[in-house]
Amino acid sequence: MTAPPVARRFVGRVALITGAGSGVGRATALRLAVEGADVAVLDIRPDRAEETAALVAETGAGALAITADVSEESDVAGAVAKVMARFGRLDVLHNNAATLGPDVFGRDLDLVDLEVETWDRTMAVNARGVMLGCKHAVPVMRAGGGAIVNTSSVSALVGDDIRAAYGSSKAAIVAFTRYVATMYGADGIRCNAVAPALVLTAVAFEQLSERLLKQKAAERVLPEATKPEDIAAVVAFLASDDARCVTGQLLVADGGTVAHRPDHAMRAWEASLREEMS
Secondary structure, rough: OOOOOOOOOOOOEEEEEOOOOOOOHHHHHHHHHHHEEEEEEEEHHHHHHHHHHHHHHHHOOOOEEEOOOOOOOOHHHHHHHHHHHHEEEEOEEEEEOOOOOOOOOOOOOHHHOHHHHHHHHHHHHHHHHHHHHHHHHHHHHHOEEEEEEEEEEEHOOOOOOOOOOHHHHHHHHHHHHHHHHHHHHHHEEEEEEEEEEEEHHHHHHHHOOOOHHHHHHHOOOOOOOHHHHHHHHHHHHHHHHHOOOOOOOOOEOOOOOOOOHHHHHHHHHHHHHHHHHH
């Protein structure tokens, strides 16, 4: 059986993807490039940005590597200016950058011990970075419309006993997405968000033990784990004309992780039953 032909939904269009040096960002850059887009690859790590840009170029698409910190407005404004100078337009923005390293994400544990600096850095990258991307992309998109896709998380939708800063930053993205969609819909600019659960990136394998990976697998209802390419496909849909009537929405792509009763709630329910019977 032959594989279906690859869609070419982004021919003549230009995309800017943040946090594109690895994981979901890299997978999205390649997906959009294969579908015809020229892609600007932004990452705080210059070597990773160059690596992804080289992979994009191998598809035959135009590629531009940009080193920037999305929490710094001058960096984001400069990135958009570089895209316009190189390609002359910007049609798709994927705000994907997030702080996931052990120095910040790894310190986002119990709230009582949470350092204010950890909270602030999480918000600066995850939430402010999305705001700045939209702030500087919207003016150049107004001429011909555009599509913005922000990466949120199922952590925005449920509580946990760790990662209050991360979950709160991702929840802010959901609300902000709706505001951008409302403010600029009349300009032909759509803004949506995608909420993954665990995605099997290199970072996930580095930070999670085998026990935790099995625990995460038990949380979803689908048998297959989510890969970066799966989220890239969702982003590509939301950014394409196939979703031209979709804006201000959160698309949960989590393998069914939040579609059922959470384990934590189940344990509490079972404990209450035991108390009733005692």
